[in-house]
Amino acid sequence: MKAWLAHPTHAELPLHARIQRAVRQLIVDGALGPGRPLPASRALARSLSVSRDTVEAAYSQLHAEGFIDRRVGSGSFVAEVKAFSTGQRVPRREALQRHKEPSLSRRGAAMSRSGGVREQLVPRPFAPGVPETRSFPLSLWERLERQVLKETGTQALLHGDPQGAEPLRRAIADYVNLERGARASADRVLVLTSSQQAMALCANMLLDPGDRIFIEDPAYYGARKAFDAAGLECVPIPVDDQGITVERILSQPPKAKAVFLTPSHQFPTGATLALDRRLALIEWAGKHQAWIIEDDYDSEFHYAGKPTACMQGLDPHDRTIYIGTFTKSLFPGLRIGYVVLPPQLVNPMTVARTLLDGHTASMAQLTLARFMEGGHFGAYVRAMRGIYSERLDTLAGLVRTHLSAFVEPRIPIGGLQMPCVLTCGLPECTAIDAARRVGVELLGLSGLHASGDGKAGFLMGFAAYTPIELDVAVRKLAGALQAAKSP
Numbered sequence: 001m002k003a004w005l006a007h008p009t010h011a012e013l014p015l016h017a018r019i020q021r022a023v024r025q026l027i028v029d030g031a032l033g034p035g036r037p038l039p040a041s042r043a044l045a046r047s048l049s050v051s052r053d054t055v056e057a058a059y060s061q062l063h064a065e066g067f068i069d070r071r072v073g074s075g076s077f078v079a080e081v082k083a084f085s086t087g088q089r090v091p092r093r094e095a096l097q098r099h100k101e102p103s104l105s106r107r108g109a110a111m112s113r114s115g116g117v118r119e120q121l122v123p124r125p126f127a128p129g130v131p132e133t134r135s136f137p138l139s140l141w142e143r144l145e146r147q148v149l150k151e152t153g154t155q156a157l158l159h160g161d162p163q164g165a166e167p168l169r170r171a172i173a174d175y176v177n178l179e180r181g182a183r184a185s186a187d188r189v190l191v192l193t194s195s196q197q198a199m200a201l202c203a204n205m206l207l208d209p210g211d212r213i214f215i216e217d218p219a220y221y222g223a224r225k226a227f228d229a230a231g232l233e234c235v236p237i238p239v240d241d242q243g244i245t246v247e248r249i250l251s252q253p254p255k256a257k258a259v260f261l262t263p264s265h266q267f268p269t270g271a272t273l274a275l276d277r278r279l280a281l282i283e284w285a286g287k288h289q290a291w292i293i294e295d296d297y298d299s300e301f302h303y304a305g306k307p308t309a310c311m312q313g314l315d316p317h318d319r320t321i322y323i324g325t326f327t328k329s330l331f332p333g334l335r336i337g338y339v340v341l342p343p344q345l346v347n348p349m350t351v352a353r354t355l356l357d358g359h360t361a362s363m364a365q366l367t368l369a370r371f372m373e374g375g376h377f378g379a380y381v382r383a384m385r386g387i388y389s390e391r392l393d394t395l396a397g398l399v400r401t402h403l404s405a406f407v408e409p410r411i412p413i414g415g416l417q418m419p420c421v422l423t424c425g426l427p428e429c430t431a432i433d434a435a436r437r438v439g440v441e442l443l444g445l446s447g448l449h450a451s452g453d454g455k456a457g458f459l460m461g462f463a464a465y466t467p468i469e470l471d472v473a474v475r476k477l478a479g480a481l482q483a484a485k486s487p
């Protein structure tokens with residue numbers, strides 16, 4: 001009760017009201033049950049170092065509200081509190097907790113059970129997929145934001161175009177055409193808050209519940225959850241060192257209406273989808289009027305030569321939806337992603353997004369547009385590519401030196417994380433738990449396989465951690481795995 005009284009959020013209330021609310025809370029929570037005696041006002045006043053009048057004022061109010069009974073000569077007692085309309089006893093805390101399960105729709109319950117996609121707020125090595133943010137040029141960003149505000153004035157405070165701010169759509173189209181070999185124009189770009197939102201939109205706008213979608217096996221968990229949440233049937237298709245295998249897709253009698261792909265750096269294997277497979281899938285989509293959902297999430301970070309061009313630019317049938325995001329290339333808190341759409345989808349998808357969130361925040365869009373137009377985006381990505389490539393080399397060297405008795409690294413040619421296969425016989429969950437106990441995060445590989453026949457192993461994110469942080473964490477991990485192996 002003393003803690004409640006001292007809490008800063010209650011500081012505005014007069015003292016007697018604070019005491020009255022604190023006692024009322026204890027009654028409502030069930031900590032003081034019906035019939036329980038309250039301390040005598042003189043005793044409570046002494047223990048709280050307040051005057052007896054103050055406690056009397058609090059008790060009078062509780063009595064007036066029906067929370068307590070006062071009996072002359074014997075003191076104050078918690079009343080039998082009845083719910084006003086039903087006459088039922090007010091549920092106590094335990095009962096409330098027992099009934100906490102909300103009544104959700106089947107879809108809502110499935111979404112809640114999926115656990116969603118929650119990323120770490122303060123990432124620890126080796127949380128995957130996280131870019132370095134500590135060296136981001138914040139003062140430049142702030143200057144550009146001030147320029148935007150100065151030029152747009154209060155206009156930027158009003159609602160914006162649901163399709164996205166035109167300068168940003170133009171900058172994105174120029175970027176994907178030049179760097180990713182896409183065929184885009186500003187009017188085919190839809191600015192969203194994330195690739196996650198893009199996947200949810202595609203799932204709901206292009207397919208019906210029960211429809212099939214081919215997905216990579218293993219696959220990005222965020223995509224699978226988005227498709228599951230929309231009631232789609234995910235059909236897992238094996239991935240090899242050249243990306244998704246296409247034989248089953250091309251010959252599959254139970255047709256699927258779409259395929260989800262990460263062709264640049266397959267998540268999580270890092271494989272690049274071979275050109276002949278890309279062309280075969282494009283032909284399949286054209287022939288069956290199916291959709292290709294291309295998630296190009298981290299293609300900016302390719303370390304060996306130039307990345308292969310995206311599939312969208314190769315598709316003459318306009319069946320590819322290209323998804324991009326600034327979560328990896330800039331910073332996750334920005335919450336800007338986008339899709340490049342076939343012309344016939346621009347209007348329906350834009351309308352659909354208005355039902356979700358209206359539009360992406362205008363200030364962030366306009367600042368990002370300036371960042372891109374001014375050449376800062378290109379320069380920043382080039383600089384980070386160099387840093388990440390060095391960090392990958394560092395991590396690969398450290399794994400070879402300290403972890404060769406436990407894992408085999410699969411060094412990727414791009415991306416922000418490195419897969420490692422466990423070779424020491426430790427179960428994957430044992431390795432992950434042991435790592436977590438020493439402050440090291442690993443994402444298990446086998447959970448990313450729908451078919452359950454994936455190799456045990458884990459992903460090690462490297463981009464967000466300095467060489468020293470990588471070194472410390474690899475040594476900790478080696479100690480933890482050693483201890484787990486010979487407890």
Ligand SMILES: Cc1ncc(COP(=O)(O)O)c(C=O)c1O
Nearest residue numbers: 129194195196220267297325327
């Ligand atoms: C394959 C893949 N796609 C998309 C994303 C998420 O991007 P966004 O933050 O834009 O939803 C991630 C993030 O880890 C990813 O690994």
